[in-house]
Amino acid sequence: MLIPRPLRILYHIGLLRGLVVGIIAMIAGMILTNIVRAAFGMDTMDLMLPLKALFGSTVWQARTSPDTATEIVTGMGAIFFTLGFLAGVGSMNDWFAWSIGLKGGDGHFHPKEGIPTWTRYFSFDTNHKVVGIQYGLTSILVLMVGGLFALIFRTELAQPGLQFLNNQQYNNYIGIHGLLMIAAVLLGVGALSNYLVPIMIGAQDMAFPRLNGFSYWIGVPAAILLLMALPMGGFDTGWTAYPPLSVKAPLGMQFVLLSIFILGFQSIVGSINLLVTIFMMRAPGMTWFRMPIFVWGVLAASLLQFTATQFFGLAFISVLIERWVNIPFYDPARGGNVTLYQHIFWFYSHPTVYIWVLPGLGVISEILPVFSRKPLFGYKPIALSSMAIAFMGYLVWAHHMFTSAMDPFLRLPFMLTTLTIAVPTGIKFFNWIGTLWGGKIHISTPMLFSLGAFILFLLGGLTGPPNGLVVTGIHLHDTHWVVAHFHITVFGGFLFSFLSAIYFWFPKMTGKMFNEFLGRVHFWFMFGGFATFALSLFRIGVLGMPRRYADYDSAWGFGSLNMLATIGAFTAGGSMLIFIFNMAFSARYGVKAAPNPWRSRSLEWQIASPVPEFNFSAIPEIVGHPYDYGLPGAVYAILSPEDQVAPLEDAYTPLDQPEAVGSGVAAVPVAGD
């Protein structure tokens, strides 16, 4: 081989290839746009401007909106970058091949001579488990970056007066924090659903493996563009990008709009893929009501996601078009309507909360019975309440707009739908209590996080109706109460259950056991820190401190509570470092885990850890209910003897029970315990 091996390895890292091709495409796109603009007699952009900005001879003007030429040329550059990146990664190779009539690849991973297998995690890959882990790692990375921004402005808020941020920086950081966290949560949902759904329903992969790989990789340029927003002048609208401010915002706004628009593709194609997989690829015998409850959550979330996301795209692209060609959607002087934006925006952005929490609540429903050694109480109500939440989710959006220019008459119906959506959520809580009640509860890190999620989501749920009621909602609108409410809801509904899921499925993903002590330390710091943060914020919110202000008057007396909230935020954020250390260290040096350390009945725990390339050598047959823990003789699935792994002698089993491995399957029926 003429090319030295390190270079070949670099070439086979799709991420690097994507970046190189993407940057070339970006420069080409900007030059092309400039040429086209010049040909039509329009003004062009100084292409040296980014370099000048980089070397300090000029700075991007923060407050003034940029000239249209700069905006459009950089915007086209961003679009070309995305397309070039996706082509460079190789995510569209087979589609290109098909479109010119070639056969293309078979859509599966082939190890290459001399190329280490770790490169597949940084390259285009179609295996759902690789894609799931890619989503997960990206999610945690984005989560940490987003959390870092939060800690920066939380420190600023710890004391009255402006210490080290100015108003513009503060606005930038709250906006980028919100959007990065949304991206992180959506990536996290993608991680869980991509990794788990095919194994849980007894399939070998997703319905469209190439589309699956593509849907991950489209998120990477989107995340890069989102981070580009800060050096490009930032944006002062917060994550909601309300016009008319977002129309006049600096150049960074455009990168936010484009990035989120591109991220929407990921949501839409990802959820369509999941829906087809769930509809068509369930193992024989897996009727709708024998599906694992997590799959119900993903199903409900995907139904919301593949429809409502279009409205997010529409909202953001219409602002972008108003910035580019000045179509006055949101300029009342020329017949536009600012409230319209809020309707379109919240028609997605409220349901998106359910897109995050429904899989998260599915994780809680999945983990509670395993550690209570009891059947899931009320399987059907829990499954159908997910569908009810998804349906009701479409009908509540305007409760974000009680103080807007919306017709006040509309407040009442939206108040009623908002309060009604608490019912299916309550159904879940009562059934979880029923599951725990009288169970043989084993406390372990995943269970701790699920119980923490339970408590936080309960607090989030209970603090919701005061926002939904018009009388109190108008007072609480845009205060820190609302900030605390949605943070506690997302921490409970998603982040804690996501961490719970990572701990729970970590032995399955890596074949190693994490450090239980560090896991518990992580939980208590995270739970304590976050609870301190959220409860302080509830208090200052009720007292009337508005959100999105960089400063507050010391005479208001919020100082000590803000300091407490900051300490809590740092504790929770710092505990994530313990988590990352634990995961990274255990994945390499951890104790070898048994295939089924938690004695779960679910399909993924019956097969080897880490899961083989195609999960099952023969499609399993489902003959019973997934959650019949403790019922003598209950059988869930029949796997081929090849897949049904034998107990490992030296395996680490945290629950020192005799029938620790292979429970719930014909070979070893679960005895009551």
Added chain:
Amino acid sequence: MSTTALEPIAHHGAVVEHDGHHGGLIPIAPERQLQFNRLGMWLFIISETFLFAGILIMRIVLGRNEDGFTRPELSQSLGLVITSILLVSSFFVNRAEVAIKHNDRFQFNLSTFLAILLGLIFVGGVVYEWDEALNHFKPDGHIEGGLFFFMTGVHALHVITGVLFLLIVFFNGIRGHYSSKSHWGVESAALYWHFVDVVWVFFYVALYLIGTVPETVAH
């Protein structure tokens, strides 16, 4: 056993060839893959429906102003002509799909070609309409005119995408890549084309037919 659940297709006759590395992979039968593709395509179309529904909602909300519910001043005859052209193109797309189902290659190629031609004429018609409309209003004038450019622009972008799909189908078709048994490419391109066509029916009504043209064109 559920009727929708996956039947085990242990080493079905029509297998995708694979090397030893994929010993564990059970190939998906082509007819099952076709069902996946159809469901996926329909879900995509439902998703797109939400986008166009959102745009129609924008039109309904923004169309109401001090003059009542208005519409931009447009050439009715041109609108009718381009709408008819698009509808006729859908007929040819359908004819192409039926032809390939019967392995009638000549009809298939001819119909695809005519559909592409009509699609391009439609895009040309939109460009001509834009040129005409610019005499009366500008995109950055009143929202009513701006929305006309936005709606026709978004739709034309989808038509151009559809033309690209049909071009791919056409060039693969004349090289004999489709058969009565295997023509998912034709089917999906046709489905997309019909969808874009149906969207235009709604957009045509929303832009050309409903509402009144204000007496004085101040903008």
